[in-house]
Amino acid sequence: MNKVNKKFIIFAPIVILVLFFVAPPADAQTATFFVDSEFDSLGRSSLSATQLVEGNSGMFYVENSYYNSLSSSQRANLTNVVQDISNVFDAQIYSSLVSVFGSPRLPDLSGNSKITILFHTMQQSVGGYFQSGDQFPRSQVSNSNERNILYLNLKQIEQYHTKEFLAHELQHLINYNQKNILKGVREELWLNELMSEAAVFIAGLNEGALSGTNLNERMRTFLDSPNTSVTNWNGTNQDYATARIFARYMLDQYGTALFANIMQTNLTGIAAVNHALTSLSSPRNFNDVFRDWTITNVLNNCAVSFTYCYTHKHFTHDNFLITFGSGTSIGTSSTTNGTMQAYSARWIQYTRDINNTRPQDHVLEIEFLFSSNIASSVPYIVYVEGQLPRVFFAPIISVQSRAYAEDFGFTVGEVVVVPSNQINSTISFQYSVELLDSVPEGAQSAQVQLPEGAMVREIGLPQVYIIKNGYKRWIQSPEIIDMYGHLRWEDIVEVPVGTLNDYATSNVIRFALDPRVYRVSSDNTKIWIMTEEEFLALGYKFDMVYEVNEREFNFYD
Numbered sequence: 001m002n003k004v005n006k007k008f009i010i011f012a013p014i015v016i017l018v019l020f021f022v023a024p025p026a027d028a029q030t031a032t033f034f035v036d037s038e039f040d041s042l043g044r045s046s047l048s049a050t051q052l053v054e055g056n057s058g059m060f061y062v063e064n065s066y067y068n069s070l071s072s073s074q075r076a077n078l079t080n081v082v083q084d085i086s087n088v089f090d091a092q093i094y095s096s097l098v099s100v101f102g103s104p105r106l107p108d109l110s111g112n113s114k115i116t117i118l119f120h121t122m123q124q125s126v127g128g129y130f131q132s133g134d135q136f137p138r139s140q141v142s143n144s145n146e147r148n149i150l151y152l153n154l155k156q157i158e159q160y161h162t163k164e165f166l167a168h169e170l171q172h173l174i175n176y177n178q179k180n181i182l183k184g185v186r187e188e189l190w191l192n193e194l195m196s197e198a199a200v201f202i203a204g205l206n207e208g209a210l211s212g213t214n215l216n217e218r219m220r221t222f223l224d225s226p227n228t229s230v231t232n233w234n235g236t237n238q239d240y241a242t243a244r245i246f247a248r249y250m251l252d253q254y255g256t257a258l259f260a261n262i263m264q265t266n267l268t269g270i271a272a273v274n275h276a277l278t279s280l281s282s283p284r285n286f287n288d289v290f291r292d293w294t295i296t297n298v299l300n301n302c303a304v305s306f307t308y309c310y311t312h313k314h315f316t317h318d319n320f321l322i323t324f325g326s327g328t329s330i331g332t333s334s335t336t337n338g339t340m341q342a343y344s345a346r347w348i349q350y351t352r353d354i355n356n357t358r359p360q361d362h363v364l365e366i367e368f369l370f371s372s373n374i375a376s377s378v379p380y381i382v383y384v385e386g387q388l389p390r391v392f393f394a395p396i397i398s399v400q401s402r403a404y405a406e407d408f409g410f411t412v413g414e415v416v417v418v419p420s421n422q423i424n425s426t427i428s429f430q431y432s433v434e435l436l437d438s439v440p441e442g443a444q445s446a447q448v449q450l451p452e453g454a455m456v457r458e459i460g461l462p463q464v465y466i467i468k469n470g471y472k473r474w475i476q477s478p479e480i481i482d483m484y485g486h487l488r489w490e491d492i493v494e495v496p497v498g499t500l501n502d503y504a505t506s507n508v509i510r511f512a513l514d515p516r517v518y519r520v521s522s523d524n525t526k527i528w529i530m531t532e533e534e535f536l537a538l539g540y541k542f543d544m545v546y547e548v549n550e551r552e553f554n555f556y557d
Contacts, residue, residue: 302539
């Protein structure tokens with residue numbers, strides 16, 4: 001009844017090298033715990049366990065039937081493994097998560113201010129779980145342990161994944177207190193799980209080698225099945241993988257402050273994300289972030305735009321990118337039907353051999369017909385030979401959208417279309433492709449030349465940008481315009497949606513009298529890029545740097 005947040009993931013074992021031995025205390029406490037019989041390897045509903053280690057933040061118990069079956073050397077090794085987990089829990093996991101998400105209920109119903117972590121033998125496919133029933137007195141929930149308790153699989157205790165699962169489950173415990181108990185709301189399951197996947201990054205558990213980690217499994221699973229819905233949660237490996245990857249993108253774009261704000265509001269689901277974005281003064285909403293993420297998964301190129309790339313070291317262009325194998329070669333017209341779940345996407349690639357002369361039928365037309373208005377536009381990426389890819393948006397009008405790519409088979413050899421469903425229901429769609437001799441009269445052109453230094457805004461969107469050196473820089477606050485005498489509100493130029501996709505985004509500045517270069521984040525903070533090597537490694541170019549005056553420089557924290 002009160003079982004939530006279950007894991008169904010199988011991993012290869014990893015050996016932990018034990019360099020010291022810590023014996024359990026002579027007066028080690030033994031206690032009886034209720035457990036989930038569905039997950040327990042023997043179907044038990046209760047068991048006895050002994051506390052092997054107590055740290056600053058947690059008390060670690062191991063079930064007696066397993067512990068008593070071990071030799072003295074095996075017990076010593078197990079105790080050392082648990083001590084290592086406790087050390088990481090104290091130094092990284094607990095402190096990091098509490099600083100971002102807030103605390104669990106302290107003290108718990110037993111009067112204890114430390115978290116109980118119980119290791120018991122579970123089904124091999126289960127990593128761990130949290131039960132909300134433990135937050136109620138036994139008079140209300142008969143099998144409540146009446147304490148803050150997390151359950152981890154003893155069979156996997158020597159794997160690095162155990163620490164990742166510990167961070168994941170701790171977020172669920174904190175979330176229950178912050179949302180259910182303090183605010184009287186229940187977070188939507190998909191977002192609760194996404195926040196737990198973010199918790200692993202926030203705890204700093206994925207900063208080392210990628211091999212052997214749960215993150216590596218999540219990345220490979222996502223790339224094998226990227227069409228999974230973000231919001232339809234079924235507890236599959238694909239669901240967890242999608243949540244981890246989307247969480248990483250959100251962290252790269254908005255930092256931990258986004259997740260702190262999600263937890264602090266009494267809103268849930270998409271409304272909570274939108275509230276958090278507004279709290280960060282971002283002009284984006286959840287649909288914008290989701291759409292940009294779908295583009296990033298096939299582009300992942302900071303040189304095109306930092307909106308369309310990951311910045312975490314394990315998510316490089318070479319290491320993380322949706323690929324298509326041989327692609328779909330276009331020579332004649334074709335029509336395809338399909339469906340998309342809520343908040344899922346498709347990545348459709350079209351290729352054509354490059355010729356020295358432009359083919360007569362050089363215009364690729366892609367037409368979509370949807371069963372509902374799923375979004376405002378359909379993004380598509382045009383790969384021009386010898387240039388950076390360009391991202392365009394074909395507007396959806398009355399459930400129909402048409403995208404055009406010129407010079408297909410001449411300077412353009414690849415086009416990738418990324419339709420995404422941004423409503424909470426499954427839709428059907430049909431798309432057809434055809435090669436034309438020219439763009440039909442009246443079709444919207446996505447290329448508009450803008451003068452140097454122009455302030456521009458796409459029609460219907462609030463963001464204002466300054467154009468310089470072929471880059472666009474977001475003016476993050478209306479106050480900034482008033483800091484410059486030559487900038488006037490009436491000079492803002494409105495252009496069609498998609499026009500600014502020709503311009504890579506710059507978010508690097510320097511004060512006119514200072515050679516140091518800073519990266520400006522979406523929450524109005526500036527971060528000094530200390531070396532040229534770091535600057536280049538982040539994908540920046542020197543002509544991207546904007547000089548700002550003292551008032552704007554001091555505006556950023």
